[in-house]
Amino acid sequence: MAVKLSKRVNCVGDSATIRLNDVANRLRLDGKDVINLGVGEPDFDTPLFIREAAKRAIGDGDTHYAPSLGKQRLREDIADKLREDNRIDASPKNIIVSAGAKHIIFMAINALLDGEEEAMLFCPAWVSYEACIKLAGGRVNWVKTKEEDAFQPSDLQDKINKKTKLLVVNSPNNPTGSVYKKDTLKMIRDLAIDRDLYVISDEIYEKIIYEADHISLASFDGMAERTITVNGFSKSYAMTGWRLGYACAPKEIIGGMLKIQQHSVTCAASFSQEAAIKAMEGPQDNLKRMVEEFKRRRDILIEGLNSIGIRCVRPAGAFYTFVDVSKFGGDSNAFCEKMLREGYVVMIPGYAFGPGWEKYVRISYAAPLEKIEEALLRMEKIFALGKQK
Numbered sequence: 001m002a003v004k005l006s007k008r009v010n011c012v013g014d015s016a017t018i019r020l021n022d023v024a025n026r027l028r029l030d031g032k033d034v035i036n037l038g039v040g041e042p043d044f045d046t047p048l049f050i051r052e053a054a055k056r057a058i059g060d061g062d063t064h065y066a067p068s069l070g071k072q073r074l075r076e077d078i079a080d081k082l083r084e085d086n087r088i089d090a091s092p093k094n095i096i097v098s099a100g101a102k103h104i105i106f107m108a109i110n111a112l113l114d115g116e117e118e119a120m121l122f123c124p125a126w127v128s129y130e131a132c133i134k135l136a137g138g139r140v141n142w143v144k145t146k147e148e149d150a151f152q153p154s155d156l157q158d159k160i161n162k163k164t165k166l167l168v169v170n171s172p173n174n175p176t177g178s179v180y181k182k183d184t185l186k187m188i189r190d191l192a193i194d195r196d197l198y199v200i201s202d203e204i205y206e207k208i209i210y211e212a213d214h215i216s217l218a219s220f221d222g223m224a225e226r227t228i229t230v231n232g233f234s235k236s237y238a239m240t241g242w243r244l245g246y247a248c249a250p251k252e253i254i255g256g257m258l259k260i261q262q263h264s265v266t267c268a269a270s271f272s273q274e275a276a277i278k279a280m281e282g283p284q285d286n287l288k289r290m291v292e293e294f295k296r297r298r299d300i301l302i303e304g305l306n307s308i309g310i311r312c313v314r315p316a317g318a319f320y321t322f323v324d325v326s327k328f329g330g331d332s333n334a335f336c337e338k339m340l341r342e343g344y345v346v347m348i349p350g351y352a353f354g355p356g357w358e359k360y361v362r363i364s365y366a367a368p369l370e371k372i373e374e375a376l377l378r379m380e381k382i383f384a385l386g387k388q389k
Ligand code: PMP
Pocket: 040, 099, 100, 101, 102, 103, 126, 170, 174, 202, 204, 232, 233, 234, 240, 244, 245
C-alpha cells in the first residue's frame, strides 16, 4: 500500500543537525576516525553530583509519572533563578517543564499559532523553529540578518504584516554565536508592543557567553505579558540526554502548553527532574570551567580558520561559528560532503538554517581542542590551503 503522510509532515524536511549526528555515530561505530563539529552538544560529562542525584531518585523508586507541569520544587527553583539572574517577575505558576527545550518550543508555537498565521524568524535560524511553525500549520516570515551587522536583526517594521503573530528570538544565537545588543533587544521590544506580537525568547545559551552580557527580553517593561522565555539544562549543565527544558510565560499560555503536554509526553522524566533540582541548587563551578574551555577553543578555532584564509566574526556566545566557504567553489553542501567523505569531519551546511545561507557552514566547537586542531589540519589538506601570514 502506498503510504500517504500528512501534508504537515510532508512540508518539513528532516533535522540536518540530528541526521548528521546520526551519520557521525554510525561512521564511528564502523571504526572511522570521525571528528564531529556538527551537532551542538557539550562534550563534557554531566557533573557527577547531578548524576548521583538521579541514581538516588531511581533507587528511591521515583520512577512514576511526575506532575505534568513539572515538580513543584523544580518550578520554584526555576522561578527563583529567573527572578535573580534574568530579572523576570516569575512565579511557579508561570513555569512548565518538559522533555527538552525543543519540545517546549514545539508546544509554545502550537499553543499560539493558527493555520495561516505567521511567525517571524531572523535567519540564519536554528534548524527546528521552521519545522515547529510548519507542523503547527503556520507560516514562516523569514528576515535575513547580515554578517557585517554581526547577524543582529534590524529594520523590522516593514516586514511585519497583518498575519504576523509571533517573533522568535534566539540570543546567544545558534548558528552564529551572535549575542544581541541591548539596542537590538529594545528595538524588538518596541516592535512587539507596538504591533501587539508574542515573542518566544530562546535563551538556552544564556550562560555560554564570553564578551557580552545576556539580557532577557521578558525583563523589559511590558514584555512579560507577551514573552515565552525558553531555557533548559542541555547546554548549561551538559544534560542533553536527560531531556529537560522549561518555559516561563503568562499563565494562560502555560495552560495551553499544558494541554499539549498532557496529550503528548505527559511530563518530563521524574528522576531527570530530581537531577535538575540538584543542578540548580548545587555548585555552579563546572559551568564556569566549561565556558572557559569553550572560549579557549573558540579563539584557537577562529585563529586557525583565519590562518587558512577563512575569515569570520568572533562569536560572543554559544559554541558555534558560522563561516562563508564560498571561496572553495561550490556551495556549502559540497564543502561539507567533501569534508565528510575525505576527512571524516562533520559540519552543518548553511541551507539548514534558512534560505540564502547556502554559502555558509556552521562549525561547532563543542569538541575537544585536539579534535578541533586536527579538523583544521584535515581541512587545510583537503582543500590544499596554505597558511596565510
Ligand atoms: N534551542 C536552541 C537554539 C538549540 O540550539 C537547542 C539545542 N538542540 C534547543 C533549543 C533544544 O535543546 P534541548 O531540546 O536539548 O533542550
